[in-house]
Amino acid sequence: MLETPLALVLEDEPQIRSLLCDALASLPLRCVAAGSMEAAREALASAMPQIVVLDLGLPDGDGKTFIGELRAWSSMPVLVLSARSQERDKIEALDAGADDYLIKPFSRGELLARVRALLRRAGRSEAPRLAFGEIEVDFVLRQVQRAGEAVHLTPIEYRLLCALIAGQGKVLTHRQLLREVWGPSLVDSAHYLRIYLGHLRHKLEADPARPRHFLTETGTGYRFVL
Template sequence: MILIVDDEPHVRRLLAAILSRGGYDVAEACDARSAMPLVARAEAVLLDLGLPDRDGMELLSDIRRVSAAPVLVVSAREAAAEKVAALDLGADDYVTKPFDGDELLARLRAALRRRGAEPARAVTAGDVVIDTERRSVTKAGAEVHLTRKEYGLLAMLAAHPGRIVTHAQLLTVIWGPAHVADIAYLRVAARALRVKLEDDPARPVLIRNEPGIGYRLVV
């Protein structure tokens, strides 16, 4: 689980969407008080410095006393002195806002690898292998070419193998909050995935629809 600590709801939503796209489970906290109880379970922490109840530097120091998980500071503070101070307190990296989502994911993966905490990024379902590290999908050893939306749907399902991912979660992350009710988009992408991945698309066994709820990847 990756813990996001930021007092701005829109930033938390953006970070959560980026992390979900990368295959990570997410927890959120809006201040230091609500963050600390979650730190022990976190694989990594994305930390803003401008928190309402305590300065993020103080929270960073507290995190380092109880956890060795990677901490990436994600802050609008650009001064070199701020970056040096955060790194001296134990931050693994410092990303300034605004940030690029793909770069953020790459920095997170690098930090996890350095700490020896990078989880397995490949999920196997039947003869299909989804490798979210390399963003590749194979069936019976042969590479399968997917569109960006098809891959986004499959990657989100692979991030929660065997569990239902709701329509709203999938639409919000892959198509954006404005399309949270556009279930037809999901049906089209799921149908395309079944054609490419299922032995019999008319009788899917890997990508299962839970009527009125969402989809799950059967592993």
């Protein structure tokens, strides 16, 4: 007997969380609910959902950050539910990796129709771990090890690592990386990128002077390769 698919609902309002889970149960979908990004990360460590439904306004950060973390290792569909109705908000969420965006308030029928559509188009989710050289990255626990020993990365270093890995071998421009890691106000501050890329190489490359994984594309940006 096949197990009912699982949805992760990330919403800080308990009443809305309950309403969403009740609605999703009619598809049917099982629901694991979280009120913060930290609780959602803990949920991912113990269960692998088939879809994520989340709000952007969370008590411990912006939902776009969580989407970016998820996209570093998974292609599971993400539906954003948000009261933010400006075009900029929609574009930023979709650019971060969301698959669809539904503005609050919304009807139960439209919510379920969008979830059904995303589940039909869903690809497989990748493993929440990645190994290269002596490095192993656990995206759910947000931990990095080198030869079995923990490596401390600052929040910015970790975000940069995830952004590069999510590029899947593609060349990412300086502006792309600066926007994703530091935000739109620093897209012209390429020196930040050079400094933190150097930190990653020193911590994760066998020979930082001759990197094998974090490659420079002269005049354009950087690329991560396995």
